[in-house]
Amino acid sequence: MAQIVQVPPVTAGDRPRWSVVIPVHNCADYLAQALPEVLAQLAGRDDAEIIVADDASTDDPGRVVERLGGGKVVFSPNPTHLGAIGTFNRCLELSRGELVHLLHGDDGVLPGFYAGMERALAGSDAVAAVCRVQDIDGDNELLYVTKSYRNGTGIWPDALDAFAVSNRVRAPGIVVRRAAYERIGGYRTDLPHAADWDMWTRLAASGPIMFVDEVLALYRRHGSSDTSVRVQTGENVRERVTAIGVVSGYLPAERRPRTTRKALAYAVVFAGRTALNQARAGNWAAAGHQAREAARCALMLPRGIRA
Template sequence: MAPTPTVATVDPTPLRWSVVIPVHDCADLLARALPEVVAQLGHRDDAEIIVVDDASDDAPDRVVEQVGAGRVRYVRHSPNRGAVATFNRCIALAQGELVHLLHGDDEILPGFYTTMEEALLPSRAVAAVCRAQDIDADGNHLYTTRSYRHGTGIWTEALDTFAVSNRVRAPGIVVRRSAYAKVGGYRTDLPHAADWEMWTRLAAHGPVLFVDEVLARYRRHQASHTSTLVRTGANVRERVQAIDVISTHIPPSRRAPTVRRALAHSVYFAGRSALDLARAGRWLPAGRQAREAARCVARIPRGVEVGA
């Protein structure tokens, strides 16, 4: 009897990139963001692009069908799970070595994936952060984040910087999937500050790379979750809650002064928000921001070890 012929099996191409895009009621903005992602990664066999729809009332599935060029997977939640739970679902779905969590209302600029990959892969960093543009609802430029080091390389002050304030624009960070696996998911008890706490937790786990190029666009608009929190003052209250959690990632010898700096920055942050809102004639939210600034002042420890 003739032997059964063997068939050589070919392992599928390991995935280098997972771009996971959480969306909720922002199909029009997804239509602006998705084409550039597809243009940069749609031709690569080692990349996956996934849109995770958190029970939107508009039609992101149509955008995926029209713009995705057959290269974008669509996943829908029903019922709505909320932003942070959707972030965690995105991470769970990702199979690539490098994970980019791109919010559906943000954008990337040409060269993002090539530049971030070339910088991150040869390094020992757990994540890479680039500079970004802040844009308004119509895509107009508002501000460009500054350089935290001259030239691309390890951001040696990342942990101490992150522990004081969130210096990362969400579309401008790429994280190794292995790092997410080690540090765990986003905290659902910090709905506004979950990303800030995550970046600090990652920086406590390993080095962070800074890419000294402007490669992403972060959208600021009144419909955003952040803007809603500003109107009630909840953004500052959640900052204070996050500081308590973030302080646990700091070595005990540096914890107390770091907490003081973080609370002092929160006073500045809330005070500046109050002033901007007052100048715009938005007196009620301005008063709420001013009230939260005063509460932060009262919390600043003086000569007391915090979290010891």
């Protein structure tokens, strides 16, 4: 059964234009890198709120906020350790803005992010806007730039089908209307590592998605990230398979069988590519787990997954 928390409504009179809510857990150094650019873009506006939600960190992100926030950033510790998804849902509860940017503390934005995303959403009925993103490593070295899913900024016509096959969204590169969160609910608590994928697909099922054909955000890949840890055991692929069964349920029934097979085929490619990368890095145990999960997905292809 879906475990989706409700996002409490905010009255129109209480809404600023922007809410930037930054969940953090033991990433104070990265937070110190991310905050200055957020402040540079929004600190001068009286219609924006910036909140750092701390999930029981031991590296004192409050001191970073005090040192860099200039009185413009609210530091809000969780009442208890909530974990990633619990903290994301608390971030949505804390937000009051018309536009919500959930910016993980180890990610970042590039100059022009907030103006570009606001401009893209203006005058449209899109529930969210997604931009292109730079993947970087722990030392800020460029790894990859996400591709264009359409030529130029505009409505992403096949976003729902694309999202049901794989997670095409980097978390720092999406801005969501809070009204959409209020309508569809928060992050599912029964998908602890694929709740973001589920969220983007639910959003695409609820209304149009705007694609912003500009590189405006930074997504950090580093060895201590949750994703990197799960690669070592193959859990990343196993939950991917579970999530495929969930997100395909947001499609019309006649499109589900073909889409789940496409999603499984992509999972085979994804796990196989990850196995190869792990082998090249000398991580033989992780490579073996990824290869086994690729084979398991391949065996599932003829029958697909029932939503």
